[in-house]
Amino acid sequence: MGLMPIISVVVGALLLAACGGPPALQSDPAAGLRKGTLVTHAGEPMSLFAFAQQARHVDYLLMGEAHTNACDHAVQADVLQVLASQDLQPVLGLEMVPAAKQPVLDRFNQGRLSVEELPEALDWQTSWGHPYSLYKPVFQVASDAGVDLYALNIEQAVLDEVREKGLEGMAPEKRARLPVTILDPPEPQRQALEEEFSGHQKLFQQMGNATSGSLERFMLIQSIWDTQMASRARRVHAQTGRPVVILTGTGHVEYDWGIVSRLHRWDPQAKIVSVIGWRGGTLPEAEAADWFFYCPLQHTSRLGFTMEMRPEGARVMTVEPGSRAARGGLQSGDLLVKVGGEPFTGLWDLHQAAMDAVQAEEPMQITVKREGASVELSLDLQRSGTTDGPTD
Structure with missing residues (x-):
């Protein structure tokens, strides 16, 4: 696994392990809100129609x-549906798909590929990795509403070569796939990335797995990533004349950094709006985005279960039948207490315990609270040889 995927795992884990920001209010401003509700920075709900x-x-x-x-x-999926129903005629830009796969999306746009056939045609599991089932509702709306899909990302193999060799050492054919002009991050984002990289390096050193990646390469790859997606989105907008809805990780959107800052530089007259998830606990940070949607912290594990971070801890919401989690005895409603024999405080604990278990070639031990009783479980990870953890 290269630096960017590893860094992404840590980012997601830390986000679920400890939420930064202002001190928590005495009462959660999200109390009483339905999951998925659109809100202003003051936490005031907004209907989908009003948003459209x-x-x-x-x-x-x-x-x-x-x-x-x-x-x-x-x-x-809900936002895309309402935009299409109001005749805004949006198109959909996807971080999840590299530009080289656009011919596959063209077949989907032409009705020659179904929603069910799309993941195999895209080699989704290899190229993206997150469960297709999470994204399927979005693609179903796109298919039903006639919303065309466009690939925005760059191939991982190209980024891997940048990481290993730098721009100067790249093979000409791969160098040609990079954006002609690579825009640097705005200064506030640069400072945040420096702090993030330093923190990650310290974590890896503590684990005995310090990476050989440099800060300069890390910055370069982030810049390529954001520049590529902004460049593709701008091209799609110019070619179609339609609003481009861009689905991407929050880190590419928040604070008008990432993709947003590049679009502002290249298309200064464009109207650009950002919407990101709000996890409750404190009011949304007004500077982070234009609008927000309320979704509690949640994670769908590659072990086959989904958990949601609640005030009482991490609650298992669903368990996929036949998954490693199901075979290990995990059940919906379980509250995670310990992983790998250590108290569970956040997603990083789950990731660390999974890595330790794989390296030791032993099952991962989990303790859950079930109907008031403590239950010990053993999850066999050796079948796939992979560890758990989210990305960006």
């Missing part, structure tokens, strides 16, 4: 997501 009216003249609508949060994807 405000988005009527938008050129780019960026929806930041947590890739493993099913609620985030349900909101994306």
Whole structure:
């Protein structure tokens, strides 16, 4: 696994392990809100119809997501549905698909590929990795409403070569796949990335797995990533004349950094709107986005279960039949207490315990609270040889 996937795992884990921001209010401003509700920075709910009216003249609508949060994807599907129903004629830009796969999306747009056939044609599991089932509602709406799909990302193999060799050492054919101009991040984002990279390096050193990646390469790859998606989105908008709804990780959207800052530089007259997930606890941070949607912290594990972070801890919401989680005895309603023999405080604990179990070639031990009783479970990870953890 290269630096970017590893860094992404840590980012997602830390987000679920500890939420930064202002001190918690005495009462949760999200109390009483239905999951998926659109809100203002003051936490005031907004109907989908009202949102569509405000988005009527938008050129780019960026929806930041947590890739493993099913609620985030349900909101994306709802927003896409209402925009299409109000005759805004949006098109959909996808971080999840590299530009080289656009011919596959063209077949989907032409009705020659079904929603069920799409993941195999895209080699989804290899190229993206997160469960297709999370994104399927979005693709179903696109198919039903006639919303065309466009690939925005760059191939992982190209980023891997940048990481290993730098721009100077790249093979010409791969260098040609990079954006002609690579835009640097705005200064506030640069400072945040420096702090993030330093923190990750310290974590890896503590684990005995310090990476050989440099800060300069990390910055370069982030810049390529954001520049590529902004460049593709701008091209799609110019070619279609339609508003482009961009689905991407929250880190590419928040604070008008990432993709947003590049679009502002290249298309300064465009109307750009950002929407990201709000997890409750404190009011949304007004500077982070234009609008928000309420979805509690949630993670769909590759072990075959979904958990949601609640005040009492991490509650198992669903368990996929036949999965490693199901075979190990995990049940819906279980509250995670310990993983790998250590108290569970956040997603990073789950990831660390899974890595330790795989390296030791032993099952991962989990303790849950079930109907008031403590239950010990053993999950066999060796069948797939993979660890758990989200990305970006």
